[in-house]
Amino acid sequence: xxxxxxxxxxxxxxxxxxxxxLAPFAWLAAGAAGLGGVSLGANxxxxxxxxxxxxxxxxxxxxxxxxPLRQLTGWVQWMRLRRMxxxxxxxxxxxxxxxxxxxxxxxxxGVIVEDVLKRPYITLGFTGLLLxxxxxxxxxxxxxxxxxxxxQRLHRLVYVVAALGCIHFYWQVKADVREPLLYVGxxxxxxxxxxxxxxxxxxxAARAPFERxx
Ligand code: HEM
Numbered sequence: 001x002x003x004x005x006x007x008x009x010x011x012x013x014x015x016x017x018x019x020x021x022l023a024p025f026a027w028l029a030a031g032a033a034g035l036g037g038v039s040l041g042a043n044x045x046x047x048x049x050x051x052x053x054x055x056x057x058x059x060x061x062x063x064x065x066x067x068p069l070r071q072l073t074g075w076v077q078w079m080r081l082r083r084m085x086x087x088x089x090x091x092x093x094x095x096x097x098x099x100x101x102x103x104x105x106x107x108x109x110g111v112i113v114e115d116v117l118k119r120p121y122i123t124l125g126f127t128g129l130l131l132x133x134x135x136x137x138x139x140x141x142x143x144x145x146x147x148x149x150x151x152q153r154l155h156r157l158v159y160v161v162a163a164l165g166c167i168h169f170y171w172q173v174k175a176d177v178r179e180p181l182l183y184v185g186x187x188x189x190x191x192x193x194x195x196x197x198x199x200x201x202x203x204x205a206a207r208a209p210f211e212r213x214x
Contacts, residue, residue: 009077017081021088024055025095049099053125056093057165057183059085064162064190071197083139086158090136093165097129121171128164131157162187 028048031040040047063085070078105111115122135155137143144151166187170180 003076005075005077009080013077014080014084018084021059021084024051024092028052045103049096049104052092052096052099053169056089056096057162057169059089059092060158060162060165061183061186061190063089064158064187068190068193087136087139090132093129093132097126121168124164124171125168128161128168131161131164135161159191 027038028040028051030036031038031044032048063082066078066082066085070076101107101112105115116126117123135157138147138151138154147154166180166183169183170177173180
């Protein structure tokens, strides 16, 4: 027997979200190849580097919206999108890093190592990428089963990665910090929601024995 809305989630929502995950990449690839009249502006290297980073952060925050969405709507099928969205975030962030290494710095290892060690916003971004690696590697159903409760604990690192990504964005902005602050605000809201839910669960657990006795 299928759960309510399972067909809708698998055959309609998932393909639509997958298309949405790939659309920014397709747009950047079309711009880079000069196809479909897509223009990446006067500085295409900067545009691609920034867009990959931005979409990486967008997808991290969208992934963090899935649990609140499930809690608010009561529809468990949202959870089917979580892995795809998380892996999409990883895909864009890895692309952002590889583009920085291979194109922006033309593979100059000396400059890259110096940047990672001496420029705080790059140190933070790099730390975020390193922390994201074990999450991507353990995103399979098999790893989830093998790790059990430890999987959940490990995957809480995604909050740390999102926070590092926001600070990395904030620190690299030269003048107008309004946009990175919007991301900080969105992350604060998502974390606040989780903290509130967690507190709610704890107070329910504390009240339960008295309610049962009454
Ligand atoms: C969690 C990991 C990361 C996230 C979420 C992230 C996200 C971002 C974002 C949102 C931007 C600004 C885009 C814009 O202004 O529109 C950015 C810029 C940048 N990021 Fe990352 N990034 C990450 C990791 C890295 C890594 C590993 C490197 C390189 C080692 C890196 C190098 C850069 C560079 C060079 C810029 C452009 C700075 C400039 O033009 O002054 N990032 N990143």
